[in-house]
Amino acid sequence: MKALKTHTGTLMPLDRANIDTDAIIPKQFLKRIEKRGYGQFLFFDWRFNEDGTENEEFILNREPYRNATVLLTRDNFGCGSSREHAPWAIEDYGFRVILASSFADIFYNNCFKNGILPIQLPKEQIEELFSKVAAQPEYALTVDLESQEIRDSNGMTKHFEVDDYRKHMLLEGMDEISATIRHEEKIDTFEQQHRLYYSLQ
Amino acid sequence: MGKTLYEKIWDRHVVAQQPEQPDILYIDLHLVHEVTSPQAFDGLRQAGRNVRRPDRTLATMDHSIPTLNRDQPFEDEIAQKQVEALRKNCDDFGIKLFDLFHKQQGIVHIIAPELGLTQPGQTIVCGDSHTATHGAFGTLAFGIGTSEVEHVLATQTLKQSKSKTMAIEFQGELPTGASAKDLILALIGRYGHDFATGYTIEYRGEAIRKLSMEERMTVCNMSIEIGARAGMIAPDETTFAYLSGKSYVPEGKRWEQAQAEWNELFSDEDAVFDKVVEFDCGKVEPQVTWGTNPGMVVSVNGQVPALEDLSLEQRKIVESALAYMGLEPGVRIKDIEIDTVFIGSCTNGRIEDLREAAAVVNGYRIKQGIRALVVPGSQAVKAQAETENLDRIFKDAGFEWRDAGCSMCLGMNPDIAKPGDRVASTSNRNFEGRQGRQSRSHLVSPAMAAAAAITGHFTDVRDWPLRTGEGVTG
Numbered sequence: 289m290k291a292l293k294t295h296t297g298t299l300m301p302l303d304r305a306n307i308d309t310d311a312i313i314p315k316q317f318l319k320r321i322e323k324r325g326y327g328q329f330l331f332f333d334w335r336f337n338e339d340g341t342e343n344e345e346f347i348l349n350r351e352p353y354r355n356a357t358v359l360l361t362r363d364n365f366g367c368g369s370s371r372e373h374a375p376w377a378i379e380d381y382g383f384r385v386i387l388a389s390s391f392a393d394i395f396y397n398n399c400f401k402n403g404i405l406p407i408q409l410p411k412e413q414i415e416e417l418f419s420k421v422a423a424q425p426e427y428a429l430t431v432d433l434e435s436q437e438i439r440d441s442n443g444m445t446k447h448f449e450v451d452d453y454r455k456h457m458l459l460e461g462m463d464e465i466s467a468t469i470r471h472e473e474k475i476d477t478f479e480q481q482h483r484l485y486y487s488l489q
Numbered sequence: 490m491g492k493t494l495y496e497k498i499w500d501r502h503v504v505a506q507q508p509e510q511p512d513i514l515y516i517d518l519h520l521v522h523e524v525t526s527p528q529a530f531d532g533l534r535q536a537g538r539n540v541r542r543p544d545r546t547l548a549t550m551d552h553s554i555p556t557l558n559r560d561q562p563f564e565d566e567i568a569q570k571q572v573e574a575l576r577k578n579c580d581d582f583g584i585k586l587f588d589l590f591h592k593q594q595g596i597v598h599i600i601a602p603e604l605g606l607t608q609p610g611q612t613i614v615c616g617d618s619h620t621a622t623h624g625a626f627g628t629l630a631f632g633i634g635t636s637e638v639e640h641v642l643a644t645q646t647l648k649q650s651k652s653k654t655m656a657i658e659f660q661g662e663l664p665t666g667a668s669a670k671d672l673i674l675a676l677i678g679r680y681g682h683d684f685a686t687g688y689t690i691e692y693r694g695e696a697i698r699k700l701s702m703e704e705r706m707t708v709c710n711m712s713i714e715i716g717a718r719a720g721m722i723a724p725d726e727t728t729f730a731y732l733s734g735k736s737y738v739p740e741g742k743r744w745e746q747a748q749a750e751w752n753e754l755f756s757d758e759d760a761v762f763d764k765v766v767e768f769d770c771g772k773v774e775p776q777v778t779w780g781t782n783p784g785m786v787v788s789v790n791g792q793v794p795a796l797e798d799l800s801l802e803q804r805k806i807v808e809s810a811l812a813y814m815g816l817e818p819g820v821r822i823k824d825i826e827i828d829t830v831f832i833g834s835c836t837n838g839r840i841e842d843l844r845e846a847a848a849v850v851n852g853y854r855i856k857q858g859i860r861a862l863v864v865p866g867s868q869a870v871k872a873q874a875e876t877e878n879l880d881r882i883f884k885d886a887g888f889e890w891r892d893a894g895c896s897m898c899l900g901m902n903p904d905i906a907k908p909g910d911r912v913a914s915t916s917n918r919n920f921e922g923r924q925g926r927q928s929r930s931h932l933v934s935p936a937m938a939a940a941a942a943i944t945g946h947f948t949d950v951r952d953w954p955l956r957t958g959e960g961v962t963g
Binding site: 305311314318367453471487 | 543605
């Protein structure tokens with residue numbers, strides 16, 4: 289998995305609460321069996337008109353936001369379906385960090401498995417960042433996962449919370465399955481004493 | 490201090506605990522479908538890994554498959570490829586698959602309970618957020634992403650941190666004419682779409698005890714719609730009666746042993762929940778969503794919110810939802826006309842749901858111009874409904890009678906609502922574009938969807954004149 293230690297980039301302000309994973313990547317793209325190439329479908333119904341042309345109204349299609357790598361949004365981002373295609377699309381498009389006032393559980397968890405850092409900040413701080421981007425579209429932030437800080441070039445520093453395990457996972461780009469397989473003996477032992485009342489075979 | 494049901498199940502499944510790391514949690518049953526698994530199987534191949542417990546893994550096809558003309562090649566080549574990938578993966582790794590023509594094929598959260606594979610005290614996962622459905626049996630069941638699907642395939646475990654716990658205490662009795670769907674929608678409406686984020690819910694109280702297993706599944710199914718990854722109900726005699734005699738449930742001494750074990754699955758009286766919520770179900774009425782998330786819901790006798798009463802933040806959210814839904818503020822729910830009806834899904838695609846809808850439909854015809862689909866949750870539900878002649882009632886009324894699958898709940902297959910279509914749907918999500926680009930979803934119970942199909946607008950089923958005779962036209 290991709291590691292993330294620090295990241296610097298401009299912001300894409302997506303001023304909306306409750307953005308669900310159906311909006312992040314609509315269902316018609318979930319039939320593909322590949323893991324890559326979903327960036328082109330990110331926010332598809334908002335980003336493109338019925339005829340396939342770009343919707344100029346949608347902020348992601350405007351300069352300089354088109355090339356932003358930090359997504360700024362509001363409450364309950366990533367709610368709904370567990371589809372990991374959502375973080376795949378976000379990462380493949382080029383976003384590495386998401387700032388929001390809250391995240392849905394499954395989506396939040398999925399981000400860390402795909403080299404994306406989701407950062408939850410208090411509502412006032414999110415509001416403040418929206419104002420800063422509104423005043424200066426090229427506004428950029430540096431995110432430092434090790435020190436759990438976001439900084440801008442005007443000397444602003446904000447601390448953020450992230451649990452130690454997820455932080456470690458992302459800093460190292462850890463392969464979680466290999467780490468668990470090291471406990472294989474414990475799984476064997478557990479299975480010997482664990483009772484189940486069904487058998488599929 | 491006592492333990493909650495959640496903690497009891499958790500503790501019984503901890504394989505390893507390490508300082509400053511999530512626990513390694515054993516998974517008793519892993520359910521797999523075509524959409525969230527192909528990349529996980531590819532991951533296994535790339536790393537040269539095997540499926541650790543194919544005997545604790547069950548696969549079916551449900552999300553992207555057609556519900557019509559299954560003997561024909563799919564219209565959608567990409568969906569065809571996805572289904573073929575699942576076949577190959579199950580074949581290569583030795584996993585039992587209920588394929589398109591299997592008599593047990595169906596929506597993953599419908600088939601595991603009806604086969605008796607879902608049993609109290611288990612941990613169950615699936616790459617699908619509605620996995621909480623199985624919590625109705627007193628199991629810890631939750632949705633996972635594809636990376637975690639791969640982790641479970643390889644190790645039969647997951648790395649998990651305990652969530653917080655929430656008790657939702659239902660008080661009073663659910664009134665006649667209000668269904669389990671209305672109960673859970675009313676709850677979500679009261680507390681909001683993200684209220685339980687970070688929690689596992691235990692639904693409690695007399696009203697829950699009185700629900701059938703299928704109704705309990707409807708309640709637990711929508712836990713994710715209030716933000717909770719898992720929701721559960723302690724098992725009781727209703728649970729045991731439902732399970733008794735199911736295909737994968739043991740018999741004789743093993744059954745007695747199992748029951749004795751399952752009887753211990755309840756929250757101790759002195760267990761402490763992180764949050765306790767009391768909800769009076771005595772006044773719950775049939776519900777209809779008006780917006781673009783399940784928390785935007787009101788009674789059928791209510792109206793779409795008027796903007797004047799809202800805070801600036803709320804107003805922005807409501808305005809945007811109403812613009813998408815093509816509704817004016819303050820409109821009466823009963824005045825909203827619909828053109829499409831969908832009865833089915835893992836929320837409301839079980840036999841009791843179809844009986845409830847058929848009772849309303851019996852002796853009527855759907856309003857001219859309305860497109861109405863009944864999609865049973867499984868082929869077993871379909872067969873049972875046909876034994877009871879429910880299919881006749883639906884077909885005589887003008888409904889289309891389909892094969893089992895997720896269908897228009899998420900429109901991954903050809904059952905898609907067109908732009909501008911307004912759907913009365915028994916499914917679980919009314920997000921923008923969920924049932925088809927620019928389509929408008931209103932979530933309701935099966936009886937409410939059936940009534941709307943006949944009158945063409947939302948109608949209070951409590952006033953519905955039931956007809957029992959055949960051949961009557963409405």
